[in-house]
Amino acid sequence: MVALRSTYPVQGIFYFLAHPQLWTKTLCPFILTLIFGIVSLVLCFVFLLPLQAHALINAHCPAWLAWLVSVIFVLLESAIIDVIFFAILVPIYQDALFDATLKARGMSRMFDTRVRVNGLTLCCRGIGSGLVFVWILVLAQILVLILTAPLHLIPVAGTALACYINGWPACWGALIHYDLEFRGFSIAESRRHAWQHREEYCAFGVVAVALELVPLFNLIFMWTNIVGAALWIADEYERNERNIAKQQQQQQLQDHSSVSAASLSYQPVPYPSAYGQSNASFSSKQLEGQQPYWNGMPSKGY
Template sequence: MDKAKEVAQEEAVRVKRLTQDAVNSRAYLYPLKGIFYFATHQSLWQPLWSQLAPTITTGIGVTTFMFALTYLPQAAALAIINGPFAVVSAIALVLSESSAITSILARSFFIDAALLDTFDGTLVERNQTELVTAGRTVKPGGSGVSRLGKVIRTPFSRFTPKAIIRNLMYLPLNFIPIVGTAIYIILQGKRSGPAALARYFQLKGMTARQREEHVEKHRGAYTSFGVPAVLLEMVPFVGIFFAFTNTVGAALWAAEMEEKSN
């Protein structure tokens, strides 16, 4: 009993520390800042436009497939819990699942390079050209993405086969009303927060151990960035747009960290 009490107290202290870190960092604001910054800086739009057609096509295909194969079984299962509201709940669930799957596929096959350009372009816009040159050439003149040259250091793919499988394994959590979705968002947020800053870690020349130590030290901040970012990307039909604005938000955060470190 004493051991259980001790573990509970330690967990309470850890949660308190993570919460304080999240609140003090204000990292949760950067996904929103990314939306406004992206909307007001046309020089960052080109990567999104270049991948819009294949992404929309993928989204339509995935959504059609999901409704055809999974809507009725999920509606039947949800009827046990939600009763007559199962029809609407199942639609929302299928749309959310379709958005998540579309995001996974798009990041794996279409938009990874476009997101890289968006991140680097935002750093250039924020006068972090010297930092960006650690990973690619930067041309004089112009602004944002138009100044980006050849990539010298390509970041490791965030969506390896293992990561894709993990993401798909998490999806069934959405089947559990409210609680399951909350767990899914937190788990994804915990992972996606550090992943969003992976390019920054690379440009800084951090080793794998340094990254792990840094992320663990600021776990609350990275999770607080990841949770709203995941929520935005789960919005049906426009989730991919938010993937780009989240990338902008991550770059804005990276630029601020860089400014504070200098």
């Protein structure tokens, strides 16, 4: 049974809490984001809260409602600031957490069967994706967060729409390491694949972004979302393995049936050695090149 993509961010929370070996991968960045989150929350309450409340009161909004709405706005603004800070910090640490999750999940074989990339190409790709493209992607995510911030003024529906819009780039950012380093994709191929599967990416991303908007707790959810992304990939990988094994089994059964049918229809000759030679030749031709070769995930799959 295939799990819904939207459940993986939640699965990531429980998996992260149940595997202490993953905590060490996030200890340093978590302390940094925790300190930054507390500072941003305090500053928002000290400076932005009265500023927004007085602005609403001057716009003839009831004082009690102005302060209530301002508190909600401040919490969202602090969460968005934390997300932006995390988006800048995460490329440095998320790959290590992603890989550690795969190994904790028992998927060490993925590191052996991944597409081998030429050393020079990998170096250039690492420079391009790690220092240029990832930061461009981060800036794009920040820009989308800023542009969709006014949607939060609409209760519930506006926040849900903002999460949906931000979901696709957020999910792509969580999986870009896998596309480049495991599947050997170029950046353009990764983007094309992400867009072709945008419904699944948005389903995952909308929940992930919603969790990252929860004040203070988002400092943990930002990391558990990466764990959830790794769990998604691990499940897809195992499902692909089962499908390939099933195809191989069916192919072997078909080949065996073909060889058996040919043996029954073959007329015996006076020389048994000749019969054996003919049958062996036929069998080798039938089986030659029939086994599908797989050195990782298919280019159009996971």
